[in-house]
Amino acid sequence: MAHRYKVREIAQQSGLSEATVDRVLHNRPGVRENTVAEVNQAIADLDKQRAQLRLNGRRYLIDVVMQTPRRFSDAFRAAVEAELPAFAPAMLRARFHLWESGSTAQMVEALGRIRGSHGVVLKAQDDPAVAEAVDRLVDSGVPVVTYTTDVPSSARCGYVGIDNHGAGVTAAYLVQQWLGEAPADVLITLSRTVFRGEGEREVGFRSALRNCGRTIVEVSDSDGIDATNERLVLDALAANPGVQAVYSVGGGNVATVAAFEKIGRDCKVFIAHDLDADNRRLLRDGRISAVLHNDLRADARLALRLILQERGALPVEPVRPVPIQVVTPYNLPVHP
Structure with a gap:
């Protein structure tokens, strides 16, 4: 042979x-x-x-396009910039297109303005218009990798991120273990329902808590921005006096903690996502219980590698699921 x-x-x-x-x-x-x-x-x-x-000697320009709270985009930007030199002798540069809140039309416009790119790392809404914009980029020879939340109907060449359904199930398991027999209801906070990854986490969480007798109260459309999130959480707590636990899918955790403290209600368990600066501080201070995290530098490395593979610059390697790390105040990594 x-x-x-x-x-x-x-x-x-x-x-x-x-x-x-x-x-x-x-x-x-x-x-x-x-x-x-x-x-x-x-x-x-x-x-x-x-x-x-x-x-050797090749130059690649990568675009990172994300609608996400700044605390997360700052962390991922630092991860990408730290990984760029690892692809030597090629020279990789990155351009960042980052914003916290906006419409699907804004995302489509941002994708349509990209010129001279060798690949795109994308965190975007799972919307037909976004999928079409991705397809146009791919048709023009620009590979696209979706990150943390997928747009599976598009021609993207791969998805990088955790198993979001599995993350939701893991969060439900931790909530149940911490609450035990306490008859507490649970608040779930999402930034926006248009992000597929957040929806998958919510579905996993709800499915794992089915028939447990707890009411799940949903807060969404805050874009993970603290000021908006605090107002929405305060309204939810006022309307639902049994809520004593939180699964934060979409961020804004400083605001959620503040809302509980403002009305003097105890939060028995608080599960969050991602080790950004806010969550590190909240975890160290004992104000949240655990963070479901994955290595952002490993994510950045894999996303960049997938783009170079698609361009034929690197041999194809199988993509393995990104493992979920359960981080507590006692195993908090020294570095992000």
Whole structure:
């Protein structure tokens, strides 16, 4: 069977004889496992070297387009900028198009203005107009990777982020464990229902708490902005005196904590997402219980890699789900 490298190349790389390499490639009997491992490692090394040659001297301009609270976009921007040098000898630069609240039309317009890009990392509404804008970019030769929330009907080349449904189920498990037999209701806060990732978290959370006897009270359309979120949460708490727990899907946690404190109500458990500066401080101070987090630098690295793979600059590697980390005040990472 033909191989992408000549037997002679693999033999030189591995230090084995050509006859031994040939036996491994053709799955012939009588070859030791460590010999097979040596050949596979040699092939992996050749792949890396080929990728380095393809990357050498190349310049790529990546656009990051996100509608999200500033505390999250600041954290992800820092993660992207920290990962750009890791793709040397290629030179990657990033442009950032970031805003906190806006319409679908604003997102479509922003995508339509992109010129000279080699790829887009996108956090956007799951809307047909957005999907069409993504398709237009892809048709023009610009690969798009969706981040944290997907637009699956589009021609995007991949999605990077946690299993959002699984995150919601995890949050429900933690809430139940903390509340125990206490007859408390739960507040769930979302930034906007148009983000698919948030909807998947909510569905997972509700499904896991079904038949538990707790009322789930929803607050949405705050865009994760503290001032708006505090007003909405205060109204929800006033109307629902049994609420004593929170699952924050969309952020604005400083405001949610402030709302509980303002009316003097105890919050027995508070589950949030992402280790931004606000959540780190709230977690250290014991004002929230746990944060469901994933490594933003690993996310940035994977998103950039998917774009370079799509452009043929790197070998294709399988995309693995991003693991969810349950962070408490006692295992808070030193660095973001």
